[in-house]
Amino acid sequence: MMGEKGERTAAVVLAAGQGKRMQSGVAKQYLLLKERPVIWYSLEAFEKSPVDEVILVTGKEETDWVREHIVDRYGFKKVRAVVAGGAERYHSVCRGLSALDGQDQRPDLVLIHDGARPLISEEVIRRTIEAAREYGACVAAVPVKDTVKVADGDQFAETTLDRSLLWQIQTPQAFRYGLVKGAYDSLMADPALQKGITDDAMVVERMTNEKVKLVMGDYRNIKVTTPEDMTVAAAFLDDLKKM
Numbered sequence: 001m002m003g004e005k006g007e008r009t010a011a012v013v014l015a016a017g018q019g020k021r022m023q024s025g026v027a028k029q030y031l032l033l034k035e036r037p038v039i040w041y042s043l044e045a046f047e048k049s050p051v052d053e054v055i056l057v058t059g060k061e062e063t064d065w066v067r068e069h070i071v072d073r074y075g076f077k078k079v080r081a082v083v084a085g086g087a088e089r090y091h092s093v094c095r096g097l098s099a100l101d102g103q104d105q106r107p108d109l110v111l112i113h114d115g116a117r118p119l120i121s122e123e124v125i126r127r128t129i130e131a132a133r134e135y136g137a138c139v140a141a142v143p144v145k146d147t148v149k150v151a152d153g154d155q156f157a158e159t160t161l162d163r164s165l166l167w168q169i170q171t172p173q174a175f176r177y178g179l180v181k182g183a184y185d186s187l188m189a190d191p192a193l194q195k196g197i198t199d200d201a202m203v204v205e206r207m208t209n210e211k212v213k214l215v216m217g218d219y220r221n222i223k224v225t226t227p228e229d230m231t232v233a234a235a236f237l238d239d240l241k242k243m
């Protein structure tokens, strides 16, 4: 099946993190959030979206379990492969992108999404697809609401940043596939440049001359990171009547 405008669109959904900051026995992507595992919500959103196929990246010991207990159990038809991730988020992304390269048909566009962001909406998915088509590279983001200061090493305020220029970056982050694959290949070839990489836009900014467009995300599209985020996510789901 082909997505809108004849372009093939894929998503790489990341679920290979250990979720250390959640301090739970089970990795946070498998914790139950209103009776479904956290990862279910992202897979469900992509299942209903114009995306043609999904690569799910999990811990290397978890691929079989996830295939059986998440993908098959809930009938996610768009999940083409479950592949093992790596030690850092960028290693996991790299493996997801490589899984797409090995297929009969490379996608034109790829969305990279944190499986730890269960509140992803179909509108935000659509906006990032459209912006990737227009600009080649984009990230979902929301304007910062608080005042942001830079502290010195002793935790005294040094400067206050101009808030009108500050955005909080979310996922999906969407790109022309060839652009982001090339950027990741270059990054993997140069360990010195891997320091401090926390998102995919940074890889494109660091390794290419392409500009990354910021498109409006959603304040509800939080990443569940620490325990209180589970309560917030459940409240947002109630609000949206998702479950």
Ligand SMILES: Nc1ccn([C@@H]2O[C@H](COP(=O)(O)OP(=O)(O)OP(=O)(O)O)[C@@H](O)[C@H]2O)c(=O)n1
Pocket (backbone or CB within 6 Å): 014, 015, 016, 017, 018, 019, 020, 021, 022, 029, 057, 085, 086, 087, 088, 089, 090, 092, 093, 113, 114, 115, 116, 117, 223, 224, 225
């Ligand atoms: N080696 C890694 C690290 C992270 N991720 C994924 O990238 C997203 C980023 O979220 P983050 O909160 O950083 O996840 P963790 O690394 O699991 O969290 P922590 O840093 O608390 O251990 C998550 O969906 C996570 O599963 C991944 O696929 N592979």
Ligand SMILES: C[C@](O)(CO)[C@H](O)COP(=O)(O)O
Pocket (backbone or CB within 6 Å): 089, 114, 169, 170, 171, 198, 199, 200, 223
């Ligand atoms: C990609 C990301 O979600 C953008 O906010 C984020 O950088 C990933 O989270 P991490 O905790 O830094 O791995």
